[in-house]
Amino acid sequence: MLFDLPDHDALYQALLHRDDRYDGQAYVCVATTGIFCRLTCPARKPKRENCQFFGSVGECIEAGFRACKRCHPLQPMADADPAVATLLAALDQRPEYRWSEGDITRMGFDLSTVRRSFKRQFGMTFLEMARQRRLREGFTVLSDGGKVIDAQLDAQFDSPSAFRAAFARLLGQAPGSLGRDSLLLADWITTPLGDMIAVSSRTELHLLEFVERKALKSELARLQKAVKGDLGIGSAPPSEQIRCELDAFFAGTSARFDTPLAYHGTPFTQQVWDALRQIPPGVTRSYSDIAREIGRPDATRAVARANGANQIALVVPCHRVIGADGSLTGYGGGLWRKQRLLDIERQYLTSANQLD
Structure with missing residues (x-):
């Protein structure tokens, strides 16, 4: 059973007092640094408004935060499993590398064992962790109007083909075919529970899904068919509205969603x-x-x-x-x-x- 986190104010006070009762059960993510820490971290305390609190390391990673190098929040997971420790260290040393199952095997680890260990500790596999860290950067560059080559370099993919393949697995299209004046635009939204893809027209939200959802590729394919392939990348008014409403939802200020929706169903x-x-x-x-x-x-x-x-x-x-x-x-x-x-x-x- 998951730990039921106290409210934001209680957790912020626990952070200020380095309360060890929450060690391993709550983590703070700091928006200004992109780092997540234990509540007992000795580093200087961030402002209240820059803090988000999550109940697991996996949630922090999926929200795009890196582990603090002072309090080492990944250390308990690494201590519990030597394979986890070795692979996390390897990822830190080569965050730009396109890790594969062959790399894991060559390091002497059993693939199924590693998969189970990472799923248990973080809610994602090692390969998912490595790929998501890189792909998010490339998506952001393209959404802001950047060139594919700049997105590839920002995502730290060694080759254009690797970047195109990763992008096509996510959206069903190579990045070069995604314009900014299409009928539907895909946008990347970061939430405390993981990254999401929003697809909007100029007036309605058509899709909102977590990036690792297995059905995402087929859902995007159906939308593309409906608009004869006219899917692009960028922000539209409905995706901006849902981003703000999701921020309010996770901040605990509002559970109301007024973004106009487009249903695709019987x-x-x-x-x-x-x-x-x-x-x-x-x-x-x-x-x-x-x-x-x-x-x-x-x-x-x-x-x-x-x-x-x-x-x-x-x-x-x-x-x-x-x-x-x-x-x-x-x-x-x-x-x-x-x-x-x-x-x-x-x-x-x-x-x-x-x-x-």
């Missing part, structure tokens, strides 16, 4: 998504609950399929649907993320009850 599927949006933050429903609410009590399985087909994460809150027995059910962004989202949203339920 009338029944869209009806389910509308029903999901009626579930208040901090509240959960089962598939059968949703089926009854839309007047189709015999359509529980169809509701589950519609739930899984959602491609606008968080805004259409499919994470609020759980099993009839109260257990967490499948979530494309990962069950650990689903649990964290539900934990985050409890504060909104508490706030609503206090207002009542």
Whole structure:
């Protein structure tokens, strides 16, 4: 079970006092330095407004932060597993290198063992950690109007072909084919629970997914087909709006999403998504609950399929649907993320009850 983090103020006070009760259960990420630390770190304390707090090292890494070299927050994981220690050290020495399974094997490690170890400790594999660190930089350069070669160099890919291949795996197209005047524009959004891809037209948000979601490539392919391949890269008003709304959501100030949405689904599927949006933050429903609410009590399985087909994460809150027995059910962004989202949203339920 994941540790239920206290609020921001309590964690900031723990940071100021170097409270060791949170060691290993909470970490601080500093926006101005791009570094994450233990709360017991001896470094000078950052300003409150520059701090974000997460419950795991994996969340810090996925949000784009590097480990502090004074308090070494990765050290307990490295001490627990020699393979993790060796590979983390290798990644720090060669962050620009395009790591492969062959490299891991040549270092004398079993691939399946390494995969399990990194998944357990960080919620991602070693290769995912290395690739995401590099690819984010390239995406940002392209989104800002930079050239492909500049994006490749910023992402520290040794060859143009490697960069094109990595980009094509993410968006389904090589970076050179992505313009800035397309009907749909893909944007990169960093959140405390990991990086997301937002795809927007000038007026509506069409997709919002975590970058490692397995269905992302097929979802993007369907969108590209709908606009005859006219997918580009850059920021549009809906992606800017959802970025601000996500910032407010994770900061604990608002769980309201007003960004205009474009649904891509059957009338029944869209009806389910509308029903999901009626579930208040901090509240959960089962598939059968949703089926009854839309007047189709015999359509529980169809509701589950519609739930899984959602491609606008968080805004259409499919994470609020759980099993009839109260257990967490499948979530494309990962069950650990689903649990964290539900934990985050409890504060909104508490706030609503206090207002009542």
